[in-house]
Amino acid sequence: MTDDEKKEQPSPEKPAEALPDEEKRPVEAAKPAAPAPKPAAAKPPAKAAPPKPEPLDNELVRRLRARFGEAIGDATTDRKQAIVVVASERLLETCQYLRDEEKFNLLTDLTAVDWYDRRPRFDVILNLYSFQHNQRLRLKAPVDDTCPSVTSVWGTANWLERECFDMFGIRFAGHPDLKRILMPDEWRGHPLRKDYDILKQDTDWVRENLGIESGQ
Amino acid sequence: MERTPGVSTTVLGADEIILNMGPQHPSTHGVLRVKLKLDGEKVIGSECIIGYLHRGVEKIGENRIYAQFAPYVDRTDYVAAVSNGLGYCQAVEMLLGTEAPPRAAWVRTILTELQRIASHLLWLGTHALDIGAITPLFYTFREREEILKIFEKYCGARLTTHAFRIGGLLYETYDGFEEDVKRFCQDLDKKIAEYEDLLTENRIWVERTRNIGVLSAEEAIDLGVTGPVLRASGVKWDIRKAFPYAAYDKFEFEIPTGRNGDTYDRYLVRMEEMRQSRRIILQAIESIPEGPIMARIGKVLKPPPGEVYHSIEAPKGELGYYIVSDGSVQPYRLRIRPPSFINLEAFDKMVRGHLVADVVAIIGTLDIVLGEVDR
Numbered sequence: 001m002t003d004d005e006k007k008e009q010p011s012p013e014k015p016a017e018a019l020p021d022e023e024k025r026p027v028e029a030a031k032p033a034a035p036a037p038k039p040a041a042a043k044p045p046a047k048a049a050p051p052k053p054e055p056l057d058n059e060l061v062r063r064l065r066a067r068f069g070e071a072i073g074d075a076t077t078d079r080k081q082a083i084v085v086v087a088s089e090r091l092l093e094t095c096q097y098l099r100d101e102e103k104f105n106l107l108t109d110l111t112a113v114d115w116y117d118r119r120p121r122f123d124v125i126l127n128l129y130s131f132q133h134n135q136r137l138r139l140k141a142p143v144d145d146t147c148p149s150v151t152s153v154w155g156t157a158n159w160l161e162r163e164c165f166d167m168f169g170i171r172f173a174g175h176p177d178l179k180r181i182l183m184p185d186e187w188r189g190h191p192l193r194k195d196y197d198i199l200k201q202d203t204d205w206v207r208e209n210l211g212i213e214s215g216q
Numbered sequence: 217m218e219r220t221p222g223v224s225t226t227v228l229g230a231d232e233i234i235l236n237m238g239p240q241h242p243s244t245h246g247v248l249r250v251k252l253k254l255d256g257e258k259v260i261g262s263e264c265i266i267g268y269l270h271r272g273v274e275k276i277g278e279n280r281i282y283a284q285f286a287p288y289v290d291r292t293d294y295v296a297a298v299s300n301g302l303g304y305c306q307a308v309e310m311l312l313g314t315e316a317p318p319r320a321a322w323v324r325t326i327l328t329e330l331q332r333i334a335s336h337l338l339w340l341g342t343h344a345l346d347i348g349a350i351t352p353l354f355y356t357f358r359e360r361e362e363i364l365k366i367f368e369k370y371c372g373a374r375l376t377t378h379a380f381r382i383g384g385l386l387y388e389t390y391d392g393f394e395e396d397v398k399r400f401c402q403d404l405d406k407k408i409a410e411y412e413d414l415l416t417e418n419r420i421w422v423e424r425t426r427n428i429g430v431l432s433a434e435e436a437i438d439l440g441v442t443g444p445v446l447r448a449s450g451v452k453w454d455i456r457k458a459f460p461y462a463a464y465d466k467f468e469f470e471i472p473t474g475r476n477g478d479t480y481d482r483y484l485v486r487m488e489e490m491r492q493s494r495r496i497i498l499q500a501i502e503s504i505p506e507g508p509i510m511a512r513i514g515k516v517l518k519p520p521p522g523e524v525y526h527s528i529e530a531p532k533g534e535l536g537y538y539i540v541s542d543g544s545v546q547p548y549r550l551r552i553r554p555p556s557f558i559n560l561e562a563f564d565k566m567v568r569g570h571l572v573a574d575v576v577a578i579i580g581t582l583d584i585v586l587g588e589v590d591r
Contacts, residue, residue, distance in 0.1 A: 053522060078522045079310055105437050108527070109553040113540055125538065127525055127553070131437070131451070134458050138525065155219055156440030159561045167274075177222060182267035182590060191275055198272075198279045 053078040060102060060137070068094055081138060088124070088141040092148040092174075095126070095139070099153050104128040104137060107154035110161060112168045116194040120144040122170055149174040167192035184209070219438070222564070223253055223261025231255055237575065239268050245342065245579065246586030250563075257571045262564045266557075269590035277550035282308050282517045283382055285550070290376035292552060293588040295338050298331035298367070299530040301380045306461060307526035307537035308382045311519040314511050320384035321463040322504045326397060327370070327379055328462065328528075329493040329500075333404070334363040335531035335583075336486050340411060343483075343580035347424050352414055359407050362400050369396070382517060384510035397501050401494050408490055415483070425479035429566035429578040432477055439562040443533025443555055445582060448485045449477035455529040467499045479581040486583075518545055525553075532556050532583050552591060556584040 056075040061084060064072045071094065073085030086094050098104040109127040124147050126139040141147060149172035151157045161172040162181040169190035172178055179185065188202045206212060228234065233254050239247040247268035253261035273292060277285045289304040290297035302324055309315055316324065341356035364374040369390050371379045379385075415421045431441065436449040446453060454471045456464040472488035474481025519541040527536030533555030540549040559582050566578050 079313070079524045081523075081525060083523075107440055108534065109525070109536055109538065109551070111538060111551045111553075113549045125551075127536070127538070131453060136525070154440065155435075155438040156558060156561065159557065163557075180267075182270040184267070191272055192278075198275055 056082055067097065081136065083138045083140060085140045088143045088147050091141045092150060095150045095153045098128060102130065103132040104130045106131065107156045110157055110164060112164050112170055114168060114192065114194045122168060124170065143170060145169065146171045146173050151175055169193065235572065245584060248586055250575065252572065252575065254572065259567050259570055259572065259575065262567050264560060264563055266589050269586045271591065273591040274550055274552060278547055281545045282547065286382065287376065287378045290378055291587060292554065292591055293530065293532065293556065293585045294376060295585055296331050296335040296531045297375060297377045298327050298379050299528065299535065301378060302328050302462065303526065303528040303530065303535045303537055305380045305382045307524055307539055310524045310526050311539055311541055312513060312517065314383065314513055316384040316511055317508045318505045319507045320509045322500055323385055323389060324380060325463045326497050326500045329497050330363050330366060332493045332531045333490050334360050336490050339486065339583045344415060346576040346580045347421065349415065349421060352411055355410060359404065366396050366400065383513040388509060394501050397497060401498050404494050408487060412487060422480060424577055425483060428479040428570060428574050429581055430476060430478045431562060431566060435565060436477065439565060441533065441559045441562050444482055444485045444489060445533065445559050447472065448474035448482040450475055455527055455534060461528055463500065467496045469496050479577055482581045516545060518543060527553065530555055533559055554588045554591060556588040560584050560589055
């Protein structure tokens with residue numbers, strides 16, 4: 001990466017902060033005191049500035065809105081990280097555009113969040129990265145139980161979508177080989193759903209395949 | 217870019233056979249099962265069957281309070297526990313809107329780089345062993361032992377260390393920590409030269425690794441591989457430089473890259489990474505700032521609602537934590553982005569057209585840990 005590209009990076013995950021003066025503090029002075037005073041914490045308590053999601057309105061979001069209109073929902077930053085909500089119907093097109101035109105050529109991660117009471121129930125989360133702009137972008141697509149597959153855009157999505165299907169039961173339309181990846185093929189239920197209790201298991205499978213009554 | 221479609225491992229042609237490798241096979245580094253479709257000795261397709269070590273780590277995370285989950289992350293990539301701990305603790309710190317004090321950041325950087333060296337040493341020893349070079353294993357474990365001793369002296373544990381806490385460190389460095397680390401680093405250069413003497417120009421080693429499992433830069437990015445695998449394909453990308461965390465922006469180091477993206481280049485990249493890690497440690501050990509080792513974060517961690525994705529450059533690649541908080545004491549969603557899992561996805565692409573004997577070289581060069589693949 002060139003230096004120019006580095007300068008462009010919008011918000012490094014760690015704010016460039018000068019070293020606190022702790023280093024220069026005369027340590028010797030504090031020593032003679034018999035009960036050594038506890039060194040003051042470097043930062044005020046976290047409550048001082050609770051990070052709030054803020055609306056995001058940059059060039060990229062404007063371009064996305066101009067092109068996909070209503071399909072682009074809220075754009076926010078949370079903890080300085082950009083999040084854009086995309087309607088699942090146009091997710092594939094949006095991804096294609098983001099990879100080809102905006103150079104988000106690495107799909108870092110694809111996962112889901114189960115909001116249980118909400119409709120649509122799940123958020124499919126895509127974490128994208130652009131080498132060219134050294135920039136991350138998180139896409140959120142609210143879906144009920146089917147989501148278009150992005151395997152045609154990024155090869156990585158193949159296993160990630162299989163894992164997402166395995167854990168949440170979200171079907172990825174257009175996936176070449178959608179089957180379980182971590183759980184046994186015959187397992188019933190999707191463990192990361194919120195209505196799947198942590199002690200729950202497929203007792204029939206356990207009995208049949210492990211020859212025991214319970215894995216707990 | 218054109219992708220090679222998957223090959224069915226159930227439908228067979230007249231001359232084709234299916235070979236099952238693993239899950240109990242020494243060169244699969246754990247419980248990986250690979251179904252190979254062979255034409256004679258040539259691999260024409262493959263399928264990885266994983267999940268034998270699935271423990272539902274993410275589900276456990278969603279049912280534990282933040283601090284309770286920290287020891288669990290050590291058990292994902294169990295040969296690089298310190299790195300996992302760093303990623304998780306920093307992700308929660310970002311969620312809380314706090315940051316570890318400089319002294320903690322320095323010590324974290326030193327221990328994480330030691331862990332990178334330890335992880336690469338383990339990789340080198342076992343990878344060479346798989347290919348038939350037995351000697352390096354004894355040498356690399358000798359040096360790895362020194363690192364584990366430092367961990368043991370620091371926090372009492374050698375493998376699943378739980379070395380860091382959310383907000384900083386629990387333990388101050390012990391008396392003689394600097395000397396131990398320096399002594400280790402002083403010898404390391406010579407030791408790495410020893411390994412290189414054994415392998416780098418060894419004809420058998422070169423024949424067995426050069427042009428094996430080639431990934432072009434374009435393919436590597438499409439398949440999402442990160443870490444040394446990506447860099448060996450010529451992509452100069454390292455999260456320590458792209459999004460500096462801990463104290464990495466304070467030190468000078470290079471990002472080694474390869475050109476051919478083959479097993480040999482991945483070997484060279486990792487060897488150079490060990491030297492660069494040593495360089496970082498030597499700079500850091502001279503300049504550990506004084507001060508507190510723990511930020512003031514309170515006894516009960518209740519991050520404000522919201523979400524964060526934080527990733528670090530783990531020895532195997534990009535290790536990310538995506539945490540969604542609903543304001544309660546437990547994470548609402550805790551996702552681990554495992555480098556081994558995603559790097560293993562490239563296996564099928566890399567193995568096509570090679571011989572059965574090369575399969576072990578390719579599994580080795582990906583440097584996977586099944587605890588992290590399956591979680």
